[in-house]
Amino acid sequence: MLPPMTTPQAPLHSGHGAKTTAREAIGKRDLSGLTALVTGGHAGIGLETTRVLSDAGATVIVGARTIEKARPALAGIARVEIDALDLFEPASIDAFAARFLESGRPLHILVNNAGIMAPPLARDRRGFESQLATNHLGHFQLTVRLWPALGKANGARVVSLSSRGHRRAGVDFDDPHFERRAYDKWVAYGQSKTANALFAIALDARGEAHRVRAFSVHPGAIITELMRSMSDEERRVAVAAAESEVSGLKTVEQGAATTVWCAASTQLDGMGGVYCEDADIAEAVPADFPEPRGVRPWAMDPDLADRLWNRSEAWTGARFSA
Numbered sequence: 001m002l003p004p005m006t007t008p009q010a011p012l013h014s015g016h017g018a019k020t021t022a023r024e025a026i027g028k029r030d031l032s033g034l035t036a037l038v039t040g041g042h043a044g045i046g047l048e049t050t051r052v053l054s055d056a057g058a059t060v061i062v063g064a065r066t067i068e069k070a071r072p073a074l075a076g077i078a079r080v081e082i083d084a085l086d087l088f089e090p091a092s093i094d095a096f097a098a099r100f101l102e103s104g105r106p107l108h109i110l111v112n113n114a115g116i117m118a119p120p121l122a123r124d125r126r127g128f129e130s131q132l133a134t135n136h137l138g139h140f141q142l143t144v145r146l147w148p149a150l151g152k153a154n155g156a157r158v159v160s161l162s163s164r165g166h167r168r169a170g171v172d173f174d175d176p177h178f179e180r181r182a183y184d185k186w187v188a189y190g191q192s193k194t195a196n197a198l199f200a201i202a203l204d205a206r207g208e209a210h211r212v213r214a215f216s217v218h219p220g221a222i223i224t225e226l227m228r229s230m231s232d233e234e235r236r237v238a239v240a241a242a243e244s245e246v247s248g249l250k251t252v253e254q255g256a257a258t259t260v261w262c263a264a265s266t267q268l269d270g271m272g273g274v275y276c277e278d279a280d281i282a283e284a285v286p287a288d289f290p291e292p293r294g295v296r297p298w299a300m301d302p303d304l305a306d307r308l309w310n311r312s313e314a315w316t317g318a319r320f321s322a
C-alpha cells in the first residue's frame with residue numbers, strides 16, 4: 001500500500017493557463033548540461049517538447065519507432081540524438097534502455113510522450129491490448145529499466161502523458177485486455193490514460209526518497225497525428241466539441257506547455273505525483289463532474305496506483321528495485 005500523496009491535488013495558481021505556450025512555460029530556465037529523453041519526440045507536441053528543451057540547453061534523446069521518419073523532422077535542432085524505440089515491442093524497449101545505460105549518463109528528464117488513440121483491437125506478442133500495452137506498459141517497462149540513470153541524476157523528473165480521456169474509464173483489473181468484454185476503443189483509450197496518471201502516483205511514491213519525481217499531464221485538445229485512427233466523422237465531432245469549450249483547441253505550442261512545465265518548472269520543486277493541465281496542477285473533481293477539466297477519483301487513488309504497479313511488474317517482468 002502506498003502512503004498518501006505528499007503533494008495536494010489542487011491548483012497552484014501558477015500564473016499560466018490554457019493559452020500558455022511551451023516557451024512561456026519554461027521561461028528563462030537554463031537546462032545546460034542536463035539530459036532529457038522524449039518518446040515520440042519527433043512529431044506533434046513531442047516535437048515541440050524536444051525543440052523547447054533543446055533551446056533551453058538540454059541534450060535530448062528522441063526515442064522513435066522509425067528513425068528515417070524522425071531524422072528530417074528533427075533536422076536543425078541542436079543537441080538531439082535519435083535512437084530506435086518501439087513501445088509495442090518489449091525487446092526494443094530493453095535494447096534501447098541498455099544502450100542508454102551503457103553510455104553512463106544520468107537522465108534528468110524523462111517524457112513518456114508517445115502514444116496511440118482509439119485504434120481497432122490489436123494485441124502485442126503477449127496478448128495485451130494495444131493501447132494499454134503501448135501507452136502504459138511500454139512506458140512502465142522503459143522507466144523501470146532506466147531507473148539507474150534517473151537515480152544517478154540526483155534530481156530527476158518523469159512526465160507521463162495522460163489525457164482528459166481518463167474520464168471515460170478507470171482500469172478494469174478483472175479484464176484489462178478485453179479478453180471477455182466487448183472491445184470499445186474509447187473505453188480502452190480511457191483506461192490507458194487513467195493508467196498513465198496512476199503510474200505517476202506510484203512512481204513518485206517510490207522515487208521521492210531518491211529525488212525522482214513524477215507527474216501526469218493532460219496536454220489539451222490538439223489536432224495531431226494521434227488522431228490518425230479516427231474516421232473523418234469522428235475527427236469532425238471531436239474538433240467541434242473542443243472548439244465549443246472555453247479553452248477551445250490548442251496549438252501544438254500550447255499543447256506542449258504543461259509537459260514542459262512539469263519537466264522543468266521550479267514551481268514544482270519538491271512536489272510530485274499530481275495530474276496537471278494548463279501548466280498548473282489540476283483540480284480534483286468528483287466522478288460525475290460535468291465539465292471536461294480536472295482529474296477523476298479513479299485516476300488519483302494511491303491504492304489503485306499501487307495495484308496497477310504490481311500488476312504491471314507481473315505483466316512486463318520489469319521489476320523496480322531502488
